[in-house]
Amino acid sequence: MTSSIRDTVAAVRRAPHPSTDVHDYIRDNREDLRATLTDRGAVLLRGFPVGGVDGFDGVVRAFSGSAPLTYAERSSPRSTIQGQVYTSTDYPAEEEIFLHNENSYQAVWPQTLYFYCIEPAHTQGATPLADIREVYRNLDPAVREEFERRGWRVVRNFHADFGVPWQQTFGTDDRSAVEAYCRDKGLTPHWRPDGGLRTVAVRSAVHTHPVTGERVWFNHATFFHVTTLAEDVREGMLAIFDEEDLPTNTYYGDGGRIPDDVMDHLRATYRAASTRLDWERDDVLVVDNMLAAHAREPFTGPRRIAVAMAEPSA
The missing domain is CATH 3.60.130.10 (Clavaminate synthase-like)
Known part of the structure; x- marks a missing residue:
């Protein structure tokens, strides 16, 4: 699949070297990454060897400075992958998931969302983002x-x-x-x-x-x-x-x-505010949940995206 990140809401941060440790990169650049997240609403970390779900959990802890949250008062079917890392919504592949902000129907919501591409789709499967x-x-x-x-x-x-x-x-x-x-x-x-x-x-x-x-x-x-x-x-x-x-x-x-x-x-x-982000394997997308809404295109192929949430609003 040809991947495009032109015009996306997310600011893209590429690995300086294919062997750059993503956790060290976050710790060394955390202040800039957090400022960019607040400015743009989303940051895409691309080209880093994440280290699977364990490494993704470590990304959450390094970026947010806290453990991932438990998915409470859920409104969609998800499966637990490991700990507080979940599958993205388990809806049929042919269905669109419309733009939304995670858990905005709750009294308390996660301020920061994390998405990790374990396996991209064969066709479509992008994650549209919209600046709210x-x-x-x-x-x-x-x-x-x-x-x-x-x-x-x-x-x-x-x-x-x-x-x-x-x-x-x-x-x-x-x-x-x-x-x-x-x-x-x-x-x-x-x-x-x-x-x-x-x-x-x-x-x-x-x-x-x-x-x-x-x-x-x-x-x-x-x-x-x-x-x-x-x-x-x-x-x-x-x-x-x-x-x-x-x-x-x-x-x-x-x-x-x-x-x-x-x-x-x-x-x-x-929809007018929406841009799309195509996934590559090992991408990590960090989203300020109160600045950017996210969605899902229909897709073919495996498309396995892990999600985690952090930083409760209150």
Whole structure:
């Protein structure tokens, strides 16, 4: 596969020599790398011998100065590779994963994301990136103001026989533990008669970056909305579930429906801000989760990407 990094959001840092140790490079250049991450939103480390998943774990610790985080309150299927290193979302290869900021539907999210290319795709499989400062600036001011005023609401339904079960999402089968977690994280739980669970949360659509002070469009309102699903998937979901029972859907914070033309505008604004990054084996991509949204193209071939998260927001 021919790899292109032209015009990507990420700043590219190539290994000075094929044998350059990536961990030494990070330690020697950490201040510059962190400043570049805050400026650009993402840094691509290319051409370094990473040393597999163990080495990738070491990259996280060297760059963030802390261990990777556990993937909590998960919304997509992932498999643990080792420790707190996971597979990227285990969705079918033919499906696009739309632009989003990791865990922006939660009360606490990872500030820094790490992606490691174990094996690239044969075709496509790029990771698009979008500067969410640009998304914020380019949104219709009336649309932006509406969300800033009303917030956004995410409704998740965990069905007993469909999708990721609540026991896996919350890491327990103890209902009282789930309820305590929900109270702590601003979620309202409703137990379903079939043994499933519905959770409702109201979040801010716009946040302030803790380092730069910039306003950023940081939410899952577009990603989780039913109209963002591919048409055949959306129709299939609505044939199975009533709207209120969909696995995920979003609304204005007061429960009002988000108009279709607003959702079209949101998706178009994300896409207009998007650039793509094709993978090479042993690439490591570091992303400031509050500056850059990420996505996934459909692909053919193996495409094995490991992910890790670090630096909780609070």
